[in-house]
Amino acid sequence: MTGKLSDRNQEVLQAIVQHYIVTAEPVGSRTLEKTFNLGISSATIRNVMADLEELGLIEQPHTSAGRIPTDKGYRYYVDYLMMIQRLTVDEKECIQDEYQAKINELDRVLRGTSKILSLLSKQTGVVIAPNIVDSRCQNLQLIRLTSKKILMVTVTYAGLVKNNIIYIDKDLSQEILNDFSREINKKIIGVSLGEAKKIIAKELQRKKREFLAMSELARKMISEISLPLEERQLFLDGSTNIIDNPEFHYADKIKKIFTTLYEKKTLIDIMNNCLTDSGNGVNVVIGEENPYETMKNCSLVTAIYKIDDKPMGALGIIGPTRMPYDKMVSIVDFTAKFINNLLRKMP
Amino acid sequence: MTGKLSDRNQEVLQAIVQHYIVTAEPVGSRTLEKTFNLGISSATIRNVMADLEELGLIEQPHTSAGRIPTDKGYRYYVDYLMMIQRLTVDEKECIQDEYQAKINELDRVLRGTSKILSLLSKQTGVVIAPNIVDSRCQNLQLIRLTSKKILMVTVTYAGLVKNNIIYIDKDLSQEILNDFSREINKKIIGVSLGEAKKIIAKELQRKKREFLAMSELARKMISEISLPLEERQLFLDGSTNIIDNPEFHYADKIKKIFTTLYEKKTLIDIMNNCLTDSGNGVNVVIGEENPYETMKNCSLVTAIYKIDDKPMGALGIIGPTRMPYDKMVSIVDFTAKFINNLLRKMP
DNA sequence: ATTAGCACTCACTCTAAACGAGTGCTAATA
DNA sequence: TATTAGCACTCGTTTAGAGTGAGTGCTAAT
Numbered sequence: 165m166t167g168k169l170s171d172r173n174q175e176v177l178q179a180i181v182q183h184y185i186v187t188a189e190p191v192g193s194r195t196l197e198k199t200f201n202l203g204i205s206s207a208t209i210r211n212v213m214a215d216l217e218e219l220g221l222i223e224q225p226h227t228s229a230g231r232i233p234t235d236k237g238y239r240y241y242v243d244y245l246m247m248i249q250r251l252t253v254d255e256k257e258c259i260q261d262e263y264q265a266k267i268n269e270l271d272r273v274l275r276g277t278s279k280i281l282s283l284l285s286k287q288t289g290v291v292i293a294p295n296i297v298d299s300r301c302q303n304l305q306l307i308r309l310t311s312k313k314i315l316m317v318t319v320t321y322a323g324l325v326k327n328n329i330i331y332i333d334k335d336l337s338q339e340i341l342n343d344f345s346r347e348i349n350k351k352i353i354g355v356s357l358g359e360a361k362k363i364i365a366k367e368l369q370r371k372k373r374e375f376l377a378m379s380e381l382a383r384k385m386i387s388e389i390s391l392p393l394e395e396r397q398l399f400l401d402g403s404t405n406i407i408d409n410p411e412f413h414y415a416d417k418i419k420k421i422f423t424t425l426y427e428k429k430t431l432i433d434i435m436n437n438c439l440t441d442s443g444n445g446v447n448v449v450i451g452e453e454n455p456y457e458t459m460k461n462c463s464l465v466t467a468i469y470k471i472d473d474k475p476m477g478a479l480g481i482i483g484p485t486r487m488p489y490d491k492m493v494s495i496v497d498f499t500a501k502f503i504n505n506l507l508r509k510m511p
Numbered sequence: 512m513t514g515k516l517s518d519r520n521q522e523v524l525q526a527i528v529q530h531y532i533v534t535a536e537p538v539g540s541r542t543l544e545k546t547f548n549l550g551i552s553s554a555t556i557r558n559v560m561a562d563l564e565e566l567g568l569i570e571q572p573h574t575s576a577g578r579i580p581t582d583k584g585y586r587y588y589v590d591y592l593m594m595i596q597r598l599t600v601d602e603k604e605c606i607q608d609e610y611q612a613k614i615n616e617l618d619r620v621l622r623g624t625s626k627i628l629s630l631l632s633k634q635t636g637v638v639i640a641p642n643i644v645d646s647r648c649q650n651l652q653l654i655r656l657t658s659k660k661i662l663m664v665t666v667t668y669a670g671l672v673k674n675n676i677i678y679i680d681k682d683l684s685q686e687i688l689n690d691f692s693r694e695i696n697k698k699i700i701g702v703s704l705g706e707a708k709k710i711i712a713k714e715l716q717r718k719k720r721e722f723l724a725m726s727e728l729a730r731k732m733i734s735e736i737s738l739p740l741e742e743r744q745l746f747l748d749g750s751t752n753i754i755d756n757p758e759f760h761y762a763d764k765i766k767k768i769f770t771t772l773y774e775k776k777t778l779i780d781i782m783n784n785c786l787t788d789s790g791n792g793v794n795v796v797i798g799e800e801n802p803y804e805t806m807k808n809c810s811l812v813t814a815i816y817k818i819d820d821k822p823m824g825a826l827g828i829i830g831p832t833r834m835p836y837d838k839m840v841s842i843v844d845f846t847a848k849f850i851n852n853l854l855r856k857m858p
Numbered sequence: 859a860t861t862a863g864c865a866c867t868c869a870c871t872c873t874a875a876a877c878g879a880g881t882g883c884t885a886a887t888a
Numbered sequence: 889t890a891t892t893a894g895c896a897c898t899c900g901t902t903t904a905g906a907g908t909g910a911g912t913g914c915t916a917a918t
Contacts, residue, residue: 190879190880192879192880192881193880193881194879194880195879195880204891204892205891205892205893206880206892206893207882207891207892207893207894208890208891208892210880210881210882211882211891213881214881214882224880224881225900226898226899226900227880227881227897227898227899227900228878228879228880228881228897228898228899228900229879229880229881229899229900230879230880230881269674269676302656302657303654303655303656303662305652305654305664307650307652307664307666308650309649309650309666310649315650315664315666315672317652317654317662317664317674319654319656319662323676325662325674327616327664327672327674329616329670338689338693342689346685403769403773404766404769404770404773407762407765407766407769408766412762413762414762415754415759415760415761415762415765418754418762418765419751419754419755422750422751422754423751426750426751537910537911539910539911539912540911540912541910541911542910542911551860551861552860552861552862553861553911554860554861554862554863554913555859555860555861557911557912557913558860558913560912561912561913571911571912572869573867573868573869574866574867574868574869574911574912575866575867575868575869575909575910575911575912576868576869576910576911576912577910577911577912
């Protein structure tokens, strides 16, 4: 990053970013002089602007237009200039209310979170569910549906429920399944599902004789436990808000971004990156910094959430690069902390 | 409906509709003369057009433009003129392949269906899941999670699985829950969930003494079984295809229709109407015929699907009024029949 | 009844001119 | 030496007007 700017240059950059975020119009020197109290004339502002442009922090869409921030400019703003806005009482209450409303399973918590994120930010809210394989197992039950069909229900401590249907050749009574479930539960409670898989496999080896009748079932259970990444749940809300932004007033742009958003695979990938990238706080990815072509005129503000103090999923806001970062950061931050708390209490 | 048209008038109408569906441009008399072999001159075509306009079947966007079909015109076309297109071998295979791929639960069948509908139609595919309350119960199990938390799993014959978490004050062991599950299952297997609710309630009355310990649980089970309408599952795919249509090239129109599509409540309502409206075949709702304001420049092609020969849900295609109805009808028809068949075989 | 021909309409396109927001540079100023 | 006022210049946008052409409706001839 270019060394720190002089105070005055910072002030001008800040003014440009803030004004542009609101108006979405290139901002000129006279406008700045009038609307902000910078204490310098438009001519001086022009000189400063020339400097900032040389540093690549702002640019002109065309010769006789005002300046707009570049991605690098936003980055500087986010890193050094913005004041984290505190949420209003109303906004905080809005978040708290959302979770008050008899929400209890993780699934619903996450669904509600993406909703609340989009509501507060007026942008697109997104939440990625934990990879269930990493979650600690609370219970595993087998339910006989027909002579050939068994339902396996897995519940994690976080409250994630997974259903798998298993087809077997041998008819097993519910009583046998109950015994088997109890047996397995003893071994795997508190273990991650990934581990549980191994334990079942080992058990299958060791107790071959007793398990014999079950071996087919056990094998199939093991293969069902692994959930491919692409099926990982993603909650998306408020995507239509994107259309309100003037930068997305053209059908082709809308098409592009919507296709990306609803191509769940890409979005899951993106959110997954956030999971590893961001430390504990809020992570901001601006425009071109984004690895995905179709997202290059979007910014992401994300944070991770934890279960049992282990990072499990990510949540965030997607919007145009021109975005009130200060506000977004505080919304994401507050929400992440809130559901971290909630998930700690949940079981 | 206006009485039947003369053969020649029909031919002209048909030509107009077909041409407009492809080009999305108002079609003039000379164009018709050249591209269709109607055997009459443009002047005569103009006369016919004047008649059709008087009947409200076509209209001019402005004085010196060609004609475009009105909703009434499309309606006449759909009712009397269009030839149902047979699907190509490729298309049929596409549908069959989709269901070959180890899909077994209803949930996945429906998800796949909306996907395949959008893929073949290049429009938006939509499927509404059965209201679980109407479905026949195959199994109900209770799983103890913690001392205060019980998971209720309900499975219907169609393969629909529902999870509810119940909070109770009294700690009940898994063994007790197993017994209770077995007891209840005996009574309610094969009964609709709506009925099952009543049966549990009655049982609760009758066996008050034995059930006593369970009464809290039973009461809570009953209240959980009812699923509010808005939670009814809806599968939507290919909504971004809408943007490709020239009539949706303006951001505000896109916004409007997307908001409706993702406001699940409205869409569920719409699909619900289709369930009652359409008889056995394919139902077409054109533009203004649609009760919902925001859908008035869209058409719907829908059909219902059955489980145990009872209409359970609906599936269909959403697109602009200018839509190749013949193709759409055959896609919807074939798909509906296909999954009807599939659902009959499934259990 | 059909058709050829013609006058008329009106959205769209193209061009040129006027406009104005904004810049960069220079000379004057504190 | 840093700042500012002033001015010439740039270039996207707006506006008005002429021209174009697809298409119509009407009328007279076939």
